[in-house]
Amino acid sequence: MENLFIGIDYSKKSFDVSAYISSEKSKEEKMKLHLLGHQNFSNDETGYIQMLSWLGTLTSLSPKHWLFCGEDSGLYSYSMSHYLYIKGFSIWLENPLHMKRSMGLVRGKSDKKDSGLIALYSYRFRDRRVDFVPKQDTIQRLQDLEAYRHRLIKAKKLLGDSSKELNLYEQTRDTAVLVYDKSMELVEQIESQLKEVEVQIQQVLKSDKEVYDNYERITSVKGISWKTAVVLLIYSHNFTRFETARQFACYAGVAPFEYSSGTSVKGGTHTSRLANMRVKSLLGMAAMSAKRFNKDIAEYYNSKKEKGKSHRVIMNNISNKLIHICFALVRHQTMYQYTYKLV
Template identity: 35%
Template sequence: MKFSFFIGVDISKKTLDFAVRDHYKLIFHLKVENSAAGLKEFKAECKAHEVELKHSLLCCEHTGLYSQCLLSLLSGDDCSLWLESSLRIKRSIGLQRGKNDKVDAIRISEYAFRYADKALLWQPEREVLLEIKQLVSLRKRLLNAKNALKVPLGELAGFQNKKLLKELEKLNKKPVEALEKQITTIEKKIRSLIKEDETLSQLFAWVTSVDGVGEVIFWEVITTTNEFKIFKCPRKFACYAGVSPFEHSSGTSIRGKTRVSQFANKKMKKLFHMGAMAAICKDGELANYYFRKVEEGKSKMAVLNAIRNKIIHRIFACVRDNRKYEKIYTTALV
């Protein structure tokens, strides 16, 4: 798709900085409130400068909560929205000195102009998925709070007076039980939402048919991939999850080990690691593969990383082919 205008947006908690340019020059810069009224002011300014939003590419950094107002109000205006990684933008513009909101917005508009052919347009999430996403985030926060209460007491067990330790455990019991109850309630709500939605229930059946994949991994994957719309290639998702190995060599002097990159979603990587551990703890193909490779002299972590990759590729294959994973696959005779 060809665009006539390129809009860079620098997003902060209270304000939005818009820099609008065409193929040749900057047309205008505008600073408004991060609200519906501010976006209305921006649209009026675009109309005054004859900038058509339906022929524009709007690029902004992925800032999470602060970008929600912008996305919700512009998604219905036939405007092409591009949410991009701030690190990717920063590294693409070369050596820079100094920054402010206006300069950042101009740089983002230039980035949109230069790399428009590589734009990955934002697709709005369904309401049910947004609800699951918020519930999953709340569940994580409650789990962290529960661990913050339980773990320190466990560490004190060997060093603290037993009488005092019992008193602390007694005081700690009620808040921990309350958190566990809330976590259980949230998990039931998530399961109910998935069961009631035909698309999600079908995806759940396909994805969890793969060994090592449970409901927690499924929740994280569908909310991250927007029901497999953002990521369609398993290799790209494996890279995002930090399980793809990369070579590190140059000429004759640098011969580094092939390693995974640190530019990754570490929480996703952790989940797939736990899934791989669960898969090798029970009889099956993945467990046999793990022990065979270890006996051959392979590093245990290298084999586990290969299993993480296998799990990801199997998930995407099941979604691509619209079917459950078959442990014993029979080739159809032609």
């Protein structure tokens, strides 16, 4: 049996492709991998068409035996992945760090070499491939709006804080006054845009019943604000991207892991730094809010505090519990009930 493994190295304007074919003559003989060719194409629909035409000249294999693989590079990789998905091809987007750490010791770097390494990676780890599926339209629209809102908030903070500090200590200079006035004008515009974006987010949520139902379920938990809920919906793909709450907790960096080896290494249990820090940060704020306004969480916090647990550890545990609660509410399609005792 033969299969075609196609490695893609994305960049802003172009992408490199390396194609390898595998062949197995008998069950006793190990599968061999042969390079068929390498090529560079423009990162647009014209380039995608040219790539498929070029691959067709390299092999007579049916496209059902082709596997495209590349790093998940966000916007740079999404357009092609969506195009190939529509055309019926299998495309696997892998976490760049995961791929890098699985390749072993590599010397030197070039786009051509990287595309070849990605093709080899897809061959070696083909048993754990995850085929690309486009995000739900509602989730993609929410992501666009939430990312824009996040940029507006950062811009508002950058302009507002620096200009206020300047105005506080340099009120005698005309230039300082000018900077402050102009900055405040921009801050007002940003605040107006923030309100518009937040209205748009609510409209998008309400346009999809399934998404909105899950949104209402997780916001029934005191501590989960609408902002946190939207981010959880986006990064969990409406709670379909991860099979378990534990997996999402790992992704968010709040799941504990043991760190020990033999008799000499006893590092205790800690969270990993390999996490989505945006989600982790929002969960941390949600945990603080839940500790204050959610009686169940408050009781849990006090009980752990009495047992000598540190504030930092308990707050991380609360973040973890909030994830498990949200997944449970979605799984059972119910609202939060303040009748259960957390342990």
